[in-house]
Amino acid sequence: MAVIGGGAIGGAVISALREGRLPGVEPVALVDDRPVQGAGVPQVDLATALDRADVVVECAGQAVVAQSAAGILDHGVDLLVTSVGALCDPAVADAVAAAGPGRLLLTSGAAGGLDILSAAAAQAPLTRVAVTTAKLPATLVQPWMDGPAAARLRGTDRPVEVFTGGAREAARLFPRSLNLAATVGWAVGDLDLVEVRLMADPSAALTRHLIEAEGPSGAYRFEIQNLPSPENPRTSGVVPYAVLRSLAALAGRPSGVI
Ligand SMILES: NC(=O)c1ccc[n+]([C@@H]2O[C@H](COP(=O)([O-])OP(=O)(O)OC[C@H]3O[C@@H](n4cnc5c(N)ncnc54)[C@H](O)[C@@H]3O)[C@@H](O)[C@H]2O)c1
CATH class of the missing domain: 3.30.360.10 (Dihydrodipicolinate Reductase; domain 2)
Incomplete structure (x- = not known):
């Protein structure tokens, strides 16, 4: 898998995967528009990441979903989105609905129920x-x-x-x-x-x-x-773990309750 956005969410997801939290799910690339120190995976451009990964996890913001989601899906790569608010724009929702064969998936993020x-x-x-x-x-x-x-x-x-x-x-x-x-x-x-x-x-x-x-x-x-994330108080600290749960389900290793 590849991550777009190596901040509070993306950084924690990559760290957990590098620790082996999800056997079979390997972080292979990070895409970010700023240099990310100590990411633990190669920082590459989106085109390179799409050639290396089966799944891209967006942890970068609504603009990235608006700009890149359809292209990722058209490349045949699945996209797991955290910036779900981007889909409130009908133009973005229509573009992703028409794109594929990659699948658009949303993480539960900070939500429950x-x-x-x-x-x-x-x-x-x-x-x-x-x-x-x-x-x-x-x-x-x-x-x-x-x-x-x-x-x-x-x-x-x-x-x-x-x-x-x-x-x-x-x-x-x-x-x-x-x-x-x-x-x-x-x-x-x-x-x-x-x-x-x-x-x-x-x-x-x-x-x-x-x-x-x-x-x-x-x-x-x-x-x-x-509890807010110590890295970014706008983000709840649980969100990276919701992303890991989503990745486990995607990898065919759901964690009990599905
Ligand atoms: N679904 C949820 O419950 C939930 C909860 C919190 C945050 N979020 C979403 O997750 C996003 C990331 O949250 P975070 O706390 O990790 O943010 P953060 O600010 O800590 O990290 C964002 C990272 O994305 C990078 N980035 C920004 N624009 C980019 C671009 N155009 N291309 C490549 N990289 C780019 C930044 O450089 C930064 O490294 C938020 O913007 C928000 O939309 C969702």
Whole structure:
């Protein structure tokens, strides 16, 4: 396998694979647009990585999915995506749907409960899906915010709501923070059903996600509290291990519960 993006997620995935955590899955290349020291695998361009790998794991951001996903799939290489929010753009979703023979796969990432939500939506379409996320304020500052707004957000001493709306708009405005909402939308087969509420909470030492869903199959409520990654506080530390779980399933070595 090859990784695009040798940061908090990609670096941890490569390290775990080099330690032999998943027999039969070998990291052979890293693609990154900055030099990555001590990656432990050759850093190459994407074309070279595609010639060496059966699977590419994207851990680099929405722009990489938008620019490269269709080409990777057309090359016959499977693509495991972490920046799921990229698929909220209909042009990207259409391009990957038309591409192949490689397969597009999404990791569960920071989310949980996707298995039963997907099963429930298959039984009968869900009628309500909501995701409420609370993160440390500084991790939610965006380049489109003006100086005073960014300073107010950073300096808040109480929880403030920074966004309510749909998953597509959430992914556009907070591209590195709301991949979970997009993943839930993909799992239930309807991105437009997902209502998102994003809170900046100075007490959110753990990133909190409340996932709620209702439909003819039942009612579902999951609360997740993830410790942020020490390398990147916008990312939950569990995400590389969700990627490893996805790779185990892809390699035909699922870890028990599938
Ligand atoms: N699905 C989830 O639950 C979830 C959770 C957290 C993060 N994510 C996604 O994972 C991505 C990576 O997270 P991270 O914490 O590892 O980020 P990070 O900033 O620590 O690392 C990103 C790496 O990608 C590289 N990169 C950026 N643009 C690139 C490009 N165009 N081509 C090649 N390399 C490029 C950077 O140089 C960096 O090394 C995030 O941007 C986010 O979209 C998903």
